[in-house]
Amino acid sequence: MSKVLMKGNEAMALAAIKGGADAFFGYPITPQNELPEYLSHHMPANDRVFVQAESEVAAINMVYGAGGAGARVLTSSSSPGIALKQEGISYLAGSEIPCVIINVMRGGPGLGGIQPSQSDYNQITRGGGNGDYKVLSFAPENLQEAVDLIKESFPLADHYRNPVMVAVDGLLGQMMEPITLEETEKTQAAGKKEWAADGGYGERGYRNRIASLYLDPYKLEEHNLKLKGKYDEMREKEQRYEMIETEDADIVFVAYGTMARVARNAVQMLREEGVKVGMIRPISLFPFPKKAFEALPERTHSLITLEMSLGQMHQDVQIINNGRYKLDFFGRTGGVVPEPEEIVEHVRAALKEDA
Numbered sequence: 001m002s003k004v005l006m007k008g009n010e011a012m013a014l015a016a017i018k019g020g021a022d023a024f025f026g027y028p029i030t031p032q033n034e035l036p037e038y039l040s041h042h043m044p045a046n047d048r049v050f051v052q053a054e055s056e057v058a059a060i061n062m063v064y065g066a067g068g069a070g071a072r073v074l075t076s077s078s079s080p081g082i083a084l085k086q087e088g089i090s091y092l093a094g095s096e097i098p099c100v101i102i103n104v105m106r107g108g109p110g111l112g113g114i115q116p117s118q119s120d121y122n123q124i125t126r127g128g129g130n131g132d133y134k135v136l137s138f139a140p141e142n143l144q145e146a147v148d149l150i151k152e153s154f155p156l157a158d159h160y161r162n163p164v165m166v167a168v169d170g171l172l173g174q175m176m177e178p179i180t181l182e183e184t185e186k187t188q189a190a191g192k193k194e195w196a197a198d199g200g201y202g203e204r205g206y207r208n209r210i211a212s213l214y215l216d217p218y219k220l221e222e223h224n225l226k227l228k229g230k231y232d233e234m235r236e237k238e239q240r241y242e243m244i245e246t247e248d249a250d251i252v253f254v255a256y257g258t259m260a261r262v263a264r265n266a267v268q269m270l271r272e273e274g275v276k277v278g279m280i281r282p283i284s285l286f287p288f289p290k291k292a293f294e295a296l297p298e299r300t301h302s303l304i305t306l307e308m309s310l311g312q313m314h315q316d317v318q319i320i321n322n323g324r325y326k327l328d329f330f331g332r333t334g335g336v337v338p339e340p341e342e343i344v345e346h347v348r349a350a351l352k353e354d355a
Contacts, residue, residue: 003178008168009034011143011179012076012102012150017042018181019151021100022071023049025062029081030114031170032104036076056081060088067097068210070196072154076102078170079120080111083128089163090129093227094212096195098157100150101135101165104173107335115335116170116258121312124167125286132224134231136238137165137285139256143177145283156238160230161195167285169308171258171337234287241289242281245271249278250299251347252325254317255306256282258337263306265340270347277347288316304328304350306343308336 006014013035016024024043026036036052043050049066053059059075067073077085082103092099103124107117127133136156140146146168153164197208214220245267246252255263260281270277278300280292293303303325305314314329321327330346332338 003180005176005178007034007176008143008173010038012146013038014181015147015150016074017046019154020072021048021074023066024074025051025053025059026075026077027053027056027059027081029078031106031173032076032078056084060085063099064088064092064097067099068197070193070198073099078104078106079108082120086128089135090131090133091212092163093133094131095210096161098161099163100153100157101163103165103167105167105169113335114170116337117335118169118257118259118308119312119333120167121309124165133227134286135163135165136160136234137167138283139167139285141257141260141281143172144179146172147179147181162230169258238284239287239289239291240283241292242283243292243295244279244281246278246296248276250276251302251304252296252300253279253304253306255279259306259308262338262340263343266343269340269344290320293320300325302326302328304330307331309333
């Protein structure tokens with residue numbers, strides 16, 4: 001099986017086609033523009049739907065309509081664009097409509113800048129819209145992992161009847177790496193979703209209706225508890241992570257995405273100096289991989305969260321840590337991608353303070 005050198009945004013777009021996306025609705029924003037540009041050519045060529053909407057708000061509501069009719073639907077954007085979609089994402093979760101969302105993160109707040117960042121973590125994991133809801137979310141480290149996760153996200157969205165987000169940053173969207181892309185058969189044929197509002201009759205014997213409005217507070221509470229059951233299932237079944245040289249680690253980094261790429265080099269540099277460092281790399285952001293921390297060796301005494309933000313994921317590390325280890329944080333923001341040497345120097349300084 002041959003490898004193909006592709007730009008990140010284009011590789012993710014191709015992965016969505018191979019994964020069975022029936023339709024794409026989106027609006028341009030840097031640094032993800034190559035993704036819809038690629039799809040504008042290749043979705044129609046593969047008898048799929050491509051629509052550049054008039055706004056991000058329009059795009060996410062088109063996702064609602066097509067997803068509610070039973071199609072496998074994709075949208076993509078970057079940080080402020082994802083912010084504009086939050087009301088629609090809340091509606092999708094509340095109405096139990098599956099879809100896949102690709103977020104190519106940039107710096108903020110506000111319009112910020114077009115450089116890579118990880119400052120959407122709270123928006124992704126806490127539910128940026130109203131109500132009690134969660135979005136199953138993944139954060140790949142490289143393009144091959146991004147391709148594989150995007151393809152997997154469509155059946156996961158169908159299984160949970162929930163939005164699934166794949167979050168990368170501008171660096172992964174713009175870089176080029178070799179990928180292997182196997183053919184993927186669509187597992188959902190037209191009419192197979194018994195709940196879909198596609199004009200047909202569902203299991204109840206009358207036309208399906210999709211909505212998130214419950215005027216009776218007890219019915220709404222019942223619905224929220226039903227949704228919570230799905231999120232609890234995600235916490236049990238979808239925690240994903242990689243343990244890197246943690247078997248004998250005294251200090252463990254926690255980093256995802258591009259920051260994990262940088263941290264891998266810092267781990268090796270510190271080990272060459274005799275400092276036993278390892279890393280937990282979260283692949284799922286929600287659910288956050290609690291099981292990884294439970295697998296650390298007894299000798300581990302410190303966790304250092306590394307982020308391209310001011311510590312949003314660090315809050316989850318603090319919650320899971322619950323006072324067990326000494327905690328530290330290193331981050332850059334505004335679109336700055338740190339060098340491995342900066343992390344190494346941070347660890348050296350921390351070791352001197354502890355000496």
